[in-house]
Amino acid sequence: LDARGLFEGISQSASRPYAYDLVITDYQGNVRRTRDAYSFWPSLGETDLYLFGQGNERRIYDKLGAQLREVDGVPGVTQPLIEPGKSFTYEFTALEPGVGMYHSHHDAQVQIPNGLAGALIIGDWKSAAMKAAAGRTGDKDGKAEQEVVMVLNDAGNIGLSLNGKSFPATAPYTLKVGESMVVHYYNEGLMTHPMHLHQPSGLVVAKDGHVLAQPYETDTINVAPGERITVVYTAKDKGVWAWHCHILNHAETPQGMKYMVTALIVS
DSSP: OOOOGGGGOOOOOOOEEEEEEEOEEOOSSSSSSEEEOOOOOOOOOEEEEEEOOOOOOBBBBBETOOOTTTOOOTTTTOOOOOOOOOOEEEEEEESEEEEEEEEEEHHHHHHHHTTTTTEEEESSSHHHHHHHHHHTTTSSSSSSSSEEEEEEEETTEEEEEEEOOOOSSSOHHHOOOOOEEEEEEESSSSSSSEEEEEEEEEEEEEEEEEEEEEEEESEEEOOOOOOEHHHHHHEEEEEEEEEEEESSSGGEEEEEBBBSEEEEEEE
């Protein structure tokens, strides 16, 4: 689908530097346990310069969804590793909309699940997703009240989690009847996760930052490792609706709900 009509022009603001110290720190992703994890990065802006350094392990970074050609972040192919105590500067200008990842690309099966990953959202996806939905969700005014990034994880010290938290440490989301939420599912784990919201069903409008020619409605959305799936949810019925991975041992134990579980509260 030609998405040019769904996005306003991307503003080319002045470059802003972001510096990150990449270290291992104590992290509480569960109400009962504190464990070692890497620092978790914030989202970036539209036109950015960012730096990595002061680490205690070797690492390299890849930016899925951002067009960096000479420094794509693949060790031994585009550039050397960033050694402990060293730094490297990435600079790029966002030229087109995207829903991307940025994460370590060295010993990635360890470093990414332990927290060296983040979301890179380029463009106004709240507006674009609602335009792509074209009124199919029954939204009250054609606008999204919220935009959510939900990072799925299943390995490392953080383990089965949503945005680095395991239920009951996860926080619920809230909407009013008729309001909409745009959700970007990011799978930074090692296995596929079928994400299921009890109500409402979702309209899948984009995959990996590309708007679908034919959005489709479903209540269980399979998100494979590395995938980014963009979904519009419009609240229809009041209640507290469970939201979880539907691989059952990723969400339930003999003691009750746990791990990859949160809720949507509709009022």
